[in-house]
Amino acid sequence: MSKKKIYIAGKVTGLPQQEVIDKFAKAKQEIEEMGFEVVNPIEVVNDFDTPWNEAMKMCIMALLDCNAMVLLPCWIDSKGAQLEKDIACAFGLELLFL
Structure with missing residues (x-):
């Protein structure tokens, strides 16, 4: 059985690049440690x-x-993440909160 593939959504625009890189990398590591395949935007x-x-x-x-x-x-402060959430819901993807 293949691992569940999980996409990370959060605020990127308007934040310092290194802060964004670190935030998403930390989330990716945490999710991978739970045994999932992770897609980091x-x-x-x-x-x-x-x-x-x-x-x-x-x-x-x-x-x-x-x-x-x-x-x-x-995610709530991000136009992109809100759009991604709406698309995920429309396609029946499971939503998880970190």
Whole structure:
């Protein structure tokens, strides 16, 4: 049986790059330690200069390849994470909160 694949959603835009990198890396490590395969959107886009619309397209495609989504506490302050949550719900992905 394959591992459940989980996408991480949280605030990126407007925050210092290193803070974002560290926050998502910490979440990825915690989720991997629980035995899941993790999709980190920071690694999916891999370039902070990517325009928001293009980054979101990449992230949504990665999200749709997952079984579940973990929402970081900061997700509520993020237009992108709110959109990702709505898409996850529309496609029946399990929602988890970290």
